[in-house]
Amino acid sequence: MAQLINYQFLCILIFLSLPFSSLSERCHPNDKKVLLKIKESFNNPYHLASWIPDTDCCQWYVVECDRKTNRINEFHLFAANVSGQIPKEIGQLPYLESLTFHKITNLxxxxxxxIIKLTKLKRxxxxxxxxxxxxxxxxxQLENLTSLDLSFNNFSGSIPSSLSQLRNLDxxxxxxxxxxxxxxxxxxxMNPSFQYLYLxxxxxxxxIPRGWGDLNFALIELNRNKLQGDISLLLGKNKTIxxxxxxxxxxxxxISNMEFPDSLTSLDLNHNxxxxxxxxxxxxxxxYGFNVSYNRLCGPIPQGGSLQNFQYTEYFHNRCLCGAPLPDCK
Known part of the structure; x- marks a missing residue:
């Protein structure tokens, strides 16, 4: 009996002496190795202080693990004090579905x-x-992308025509x-479910591309460029913009005979x-938003609806536009 007790006690001691992380860790060793290389590429910044080798990388700040595969599927680096380039090792996280580098001025x-190795990437x-x-x-080549956000950077040159090959983009x-x-x-x-475009x-x-007349956007922002021509194909009673x-x-x-969809809630045409x-x-x-200032419009502003809810500054500097909220027509 004493021998059995001693044996059980020995087993408990061995169990307790095992590293806790080896019993509970979900992180795939390949993913951990890649993440530590990324941390090194960024010169071991404080923002990645939780990335300690003998801990579970599924618990690390910035990343998330998929509950089924236990592979890193999200990487979101926000407002971090890191510098340098996006490490090429990011392409060695094959299960990534969402990748973000946001508000990092030294990147x-x-x-x-x-990055083209990330065949599962959606965002x-x-x-x-x-x-x-x-x-x-x-x-x-990132065929599964549903969202592409490259805003507020220093990209130059032309928009690649190949982006139209991303058939799952919203x-x-x-x-x-x-x-x-x-x-x-x-x-x-673009695919029929394409909804928004910020340029x-x-x-x-x-x-603008003629094909946009066949799409039903919810939002388009083209302001502050040097675009020209007619945009009537974006509007019409059958649209959902x-x-x-x-x-x-x-x-x-x-604009005289243009028709507008019932869905339209904001229209800004100023300075054209x-x-x-x-x-x-x-x-x-x-x-809730309307601005046609600094154009060459004439005639009375129609009375009714929301048009009189806007300030005169949304209408001024036109050729001969008149009526409330502008001065009366003569």
């Missing part, structure tokens, strides 16, 4: 080509950084960069070269 260089965000160079055309954000050239016609061939604050020129901002471009068209008179159909809309 420079380019997006590494190794890619590189925003508010100093990443520069052209937007890589190889991003089109939307794209390329705003607040230094992009030039025209919007590729291929972007008019504002760039230096884009030319006309809610927010449309085309301000500070060189669009030139007659739009002619004609405001259509009566605008009074049927319930809008």
């Amino acid at each position: 420079t260089g380019n997006i590494p080509a190794s 890619l965000t590189v925003s508010w950084t100093n990443i520069s160079g052209p937007i890589p055309s190889f991003l089109s 939307g794209i954000r390329l705003d607040r960069n230094k992009l030039t050239g025209s919007i590729p016609e291929s972007l008019g061939n 504002s604050h760039n230096e884009l020129s030319g006309t 809610q927010i449309l901002d085309l301000s500070r471009n060189m669009f030139q068209f007659d 070269m739009i002619t004609g008179s405001l259509p009566q159909g605008l009074t049927q809309l319930r809008m």
